[in-house]
Amino acid sequence: MTIRNTSKKDPGYNCFAWAAGDDTKWWEPGGRKYWPLPYPRKVDVAAIEAAYATLGYIACADGTLEPGFEKIAIFAIADQPKHAARQFQNGVWTSKLGSDEDIEHDRVAEFPGLVAIRYGRVARFMKRALPQGASPPQVTPPHAPGSAQNRPPGSP
Amino acid sequence: MNDSEGSAVALLDAPDVVRAIESQDVAITRDTLESKSKYFAGSETSEKPMLAKLLQFHVLAGIWKQDTSMLSLSSEKYEHPAYLQILSLGPDIVTALLEDLLKTHDDWFDALSRLTGEDPIPPQDYGFISRMAGHWELWGRRKRLLR
Numbered sequence: 001m002t003i004r005n006t007s008k009k010d011p012g013y014n015c016f017a018w019a020a021g022d023d024t025k026w027w028e029p030g031g032r033k034y035w036p037l038p039y040p041r042k043v044d045v046a047a048i049e050a051a052y053a054t055l056g057y058i059a060c061a062d063g064t065l066e067p068g069f070e071k072i073a074i075f076a077i078a079d080q081p082k083h084a085a086r087q088f089q090n091g092v093w094t095s096k097l098g099s100d101e102d103i104e105h106d107r108v109a110e111f112p113g114l115v116a117i118r119y120g121r122v123a124r125f126m127k128r129a130l131p132q133g134a135s136p137p138q139v140t141p142p143h144a145p146g147s148a149q150n151r152p153p154g155s156p
Numbered sequence: 157m158n159d160s161e162g163s164a165v166a167l168l169d170a171p172d173v174v175r176a177i178e179s180q181d182v183a184i185t186r187d188t189l190e191s192k193s194k195y196f197a198g199s200e201t202s203e204k205p206m207l208a209k210l211l212q213f214h215v216l217a218g219i220w221k222q223d224t225s226m227l228s229l230s231s232e233k234y235e236h237p238a239y240l241q242i243l244s245l246g247p248d249i250v251t252a253l254l255e256d257l258l259k260t261h262d263d264w265f266d267a268l269s270r271l272t273g274e275d276p277i278p279p280q281d282y283g284f285i286s287r288m289a290g291h292w293e294l295w296g297r298r299k300r301l302l303r
Contacts, residue, residue: 011261012285014228028283031231032265032282033283034282035282043229097225097226098226100226118226118227
């Protein structure tokens, strides 16, 4: 797996926000953090799925690149969500590592070493159709925290 | 040298502590700790345990940040042994928590609420880390814990 750092450390947002295209807040279903739905009683993969469904994502089979669709991958260990990543239109994936940096990775299923231990495996893929004529960034551009770029239409 | 002063000096000299202090994630330098140590050495006896707590806080905070910075959920970060030890230091470290929060924006929100019994963050600002830190800064100034 090829991994490339694409930002500085930023505790202002996390992977669940970044997968939703939001670099302005920390998404977490509890603990005085932002969540697009009322906090769920149980924090499991289904709870994360429900949050992304509010942005128009639906479950899909895998992370294969599909032109015209944007995909995200939800990582979990024993149904406990640990991480999320988003796919660019060139097939490259982008992840935010906790409160650390953003990275790009060419594959989504094989995080190395400690990262794999912390994040587990992909438990769910989701996708949504890109608006016609939309051209999302092919790679992560240098961005200032809090910028609106990469934020999907209608996101908070 | 009494017990509390001795424990503070022992903390400063312990190799693992020095290593943690010198690591990038620790928000305070050894020089700062030593200058604080000199300050407390000349102060009232009652302040010396405070120095030990402050040293413990900064060392534990460094360990906690290093071990949990990659975690995506704060709720998992809050389960780390170093974090639980920080909570056990009690309300004496609230000012240190506030100072570190304002400097780093690391997630001390839960610890502050637990140690003070307060929650100055309005729900509409949940997740906006800068704004959340700002609410705690105002709270700290109102309580005269921050200058």
